[in-house]
Amino acid sequence: MELRTVLRHRLATQRVTGPPLPTAADVVRLLTCVQAQEREHACFSLALRSRATTLEEVRAELDSGAFVRTHILRPTWHFVAAEDLRWLLDLTSPRVERVVALQLRRSSLDERHVGRALEVLADALGGRNFLTRKEIGDRFAAAGLPGSGQDLGNLVMVAELRGLVCSGPIRGVQHTYALVDEVVAPTPARTREEALAELARRFFGGHGPSSIRDLTRWASLTVTDARAALAEVGNGLERVDVDGVPHWYDPALVAELPERQAAPVPRRAHLFPTYDEAVLTYPAVNFPPPQGSEPPAPDQWVGTVVVDDHRVGTWKRAVGRNAVTVESRLAGSLDDEQRGLVDEATERLGHFHGLPVRHLAARS
CATH class of the missing domain: 1.10.10.10 (Winged helix-like DNA-binding domain superfamily/Winged helix DNA-binding domain)
Known part of the structure; x- marks a missing residue:
């Protein structure tokens, strides 16, 4: 299969170009897990693929518990549908927890500390008492456990990997934690x-x-x-x-790929957020640079700009009180039409945040 066809299949399958899914949670179910340590960037990934096109709409689904944010698959945050949480943890957590255990041992923490942390969490979060990381750190410190830094994060991560806690509703800009058994309905076990x-x-x-x-x-x-x-x-x-x-x-x-239909494939630009599944998932076969041009190399800390089937640059954004400022660095070979498509893509980001956009484009 030609690379162009592979890339178009992926974009259509992930609903970037295919018909958008009804809800953000439907996108999470389609992709099974969505990397989400950059929470609002990950929410934008869901908005690009669904009819929940604003941050407010996506966060409302997250707060409702339709999907949760937790450490799963790898030692990093992901969104996962509530009904998929337990069986995915059972399958993938043992390998991930071994990595975390090595980090804990470097701090002279062992299973006794883990067991005590699980007890404190169960008591502190019981009755849907959603707490932030700092509030949990205060509880840990009072119990003689690490109350800040990486050790606190690793102890809470073990609790996530063992299915005790996951995300609760967002409070302001702060992530909170909840007991899984209080916010996720029981699901059948799988072999x-x-x-x-x-x-x-x-x-x-x-x-x-x-x-x-x-x-x-x-x-x-x-x-x-x-x-x-x-x-x-x-x-x-x-x-x-x-x-x-x-x-x-x-x-x-x-089956609904545009190229399989009578209408021609429309040209489009995409601002893929940091860690977007359309880019990060494929280390070997991915969007190439445009012929005769080499845009900035992929960078895990910034987003990727794609026009048609090519990686044409990078972008980052700053959300202010009155506007979203997008700074992009684009391949010098882009023509006026392609640059106009990138401008249109930045407007989608502005709609997502409910703010006008300032697009500052630089040529590489």
């Missing part, structure tokens, strides 16, 4: 084999065409587990080779 197969089906369905390497990085799985999972669901997927590497996707989820 490990069932969970592996479901994870592979969902990943290749929501992120395809993608490779085994993409899956193992995204889900912290071993190659052996990933191959076993793919073998369970392979009959429902279609395989294509990209530069000699097998990739899989669900053909049913690309």
Whole structure:
């Protein structure tokens, strides 16, 4: 399969160019987990793919518990649908917790400290008493546990990985924590084999065409587990080779690709936020620079500008009281039409924040 076709399949499957999904939570379900340590950037990722097009709408769904923010899949924040939380934690947390355990041991913290932290959290958060990290740190310090810094974060992360706590409603700009059993309804348990197969089906369905390497990085799985999972669901997927590497996707989820319809594919620009699934998921096969031009290299701390099927630059934003300022650094080869498309993409960001946009574009 040609790279251009692969990229267009992905954008349509993820609903960046395909019909938007009804809610932000539907996007989280499609993608299974959405990396979200930069919370508002991750909310914009959901808005790009759904009819919840503003930060206010996306945050309302998060606050309602339709999806939660927690440490899952890898030792970083993700959005995950409430009904998927428990089985994904059961499947992927043991490998992640081993990484966190090494960090705890460097601070002379062991399972006794973890056990005490879990007790304090259960008591402090009980009765839907949602607390911020600082408030939890105060409770920990009173109990003789680390009350700040990385040690506090690692102890709370273990509580997330073990399914005790997840996000509660946002308070102002602060993330709060809640007891999982108080905000997430019970769900049936899955065997490990069932969970592996479901994870592979969902990943290749929501992120395809993608490779085994993409899956193992995204889900912290071993190659052996990933191959076993793919073998369970392979009959429902279609395989294509990209530069000699097998990739899989669900053909049913690309049925509405614009190129399969009579109308021509419209030109569009996309401001993909930091850690967006359309960019971060694919370390090997990704958006190329435009021919004859080399935009700034991808940077995990800034967003990626894509026009049509090419990576044409980077962007970052500052949200002020009266406007959103977008600073972009774009490839010098962009023509006037393409620059106009980037301007249109910045307007979507302004709509998301409910503010006018100042776009400061520089040529690389």
